[in-house]
Amino acid sequence: MSAPTTKRLSGKKSWFGSFKPNPKAELRLFCFPYAGGGASIYRFWEEQLPPLVEVRAIQLPGRENRMSEEPFTQVETLVGALAEALLPFLNLPFAFFGHSMGALVAFELARKLRTAVNLEPSQLFVSGRIAPHIARREPPNYNLPDPQLIEELRRLDGTTEEALAHPELMRLMLPLLRADLELVQTHTYADGAPLGCPVTAFGGLQDTEVTTEQLAGWHEHTTGAFSLRMFEGGHFFLHAARSQILAIVSAELDRVNREAPLATLNKS
Numbered sequence: 001m002s003a004p005t006t007k008r009l010s011g012k013k014s015w016f017g018s019f020k021p022n023p024k025a026e027l028r029l030f031c032f033p034y035a036g037g038g039a040s041i042y043r044f045w046e047e048q049l050p051p052l053v054e055v056r057a058i059q060l061p062g063r064e065n066r067m068s069e070e071p072f073t074q075v076e077t078l079v080g081a082l083a084e085a086l087l088p089f090l091n092l093p094f095a096f097f098g099h100s101m102g103a104l105v106a107f108e109l110a111r112k113l114r115t116a117v118n119l120e121p122s123q124l125f126v127s128g129r130i131a132p133h134i135a136r137r138e139p140p141n142y143n144l145p146d147p148q149l150i151e152e153l154r155r156l157d158g159t160t161e162e163a164l165a166h167p168e169l170m171r172l173m174l175p176l177l178r179a180d181l182e183l184v185q186t187h188t189y190a191d192g193a194p195l196g197c198p199v200t201a202f203g204g205l206q207d208t209e210v211t212t213e214q215l216a217g218w219h220e221h222t223t224g225a226f227s228l229r230m231f232e233g234g235h236f237f238l239h240a241a242r243s244q245i246l247a248i249v250s251a252e253l254d255r256v257n258r259e260a261p262l263a264t265l266n267k268s
Helices: 075-089 101-117 146-156 167-185 212-221 242-259
Strands: 027-032 053-057 094-099 123-127 199-204 226-231
Touching: 027 075, 027 101, 027 242, 075 101, 075 167, 094 101, 094 242, 101 123, 101 167, 123 242, 146 167, 199 212, 199 242, 212 226, 226 242
Parallel strands: 027 053, 027 094, 094 123, 123 199, 199 226
Antiparallel strands: none
């Protein structure tokens, strides 16, 4: 990777949702969506975060304004593309937040950046995702026939019943959901040194996909501080507990701004 600049490459689709840059920002928070989700998940987050934080919600191919693009199906190739895309925006201290699939992508991207450009996030927030070294026992479901996959989505309770009952909408959504599920379910964890940044894990008390013990396993992936916070709700507790989560994120990012020097990649 070459040194970052502030100029974006022309002809490339934006990897960010349509959010306004914050010229006063001293830290950027990059937010990664769950399977099937887009940048709009994080549309109103900046309103509840400190004024010196700029939110950059990641818009992955295959959804929302990038629906015409092929979604990624492998973590490694997605992380490589993201590392290139985000590099020009790492001229400020930065943090990562990811929910479910997004937590896995954020973690592997943090490891990629450490290897490629010797940079790590100042804080990693992981939500609704088992620690990456813990193997899942459930068989993959990304290749199930459509009716069975729709039943799986109904069980997870992250898609409205109206959407699940809409055949045309499901025809549009299922290829993306399959690709995202394949990305997660075919990922193989490779041993590596833990990150140096603090890690905060969030979970839902009624989440049948991720247990408290599986979330606690994230402590093995940092030499810094680790904390685990649990909220009422199932796998998509992220929405109902948004205000509580953002209060914690705000406090952690305030701490980062207080304690970390304003280091940039442009310093000689």
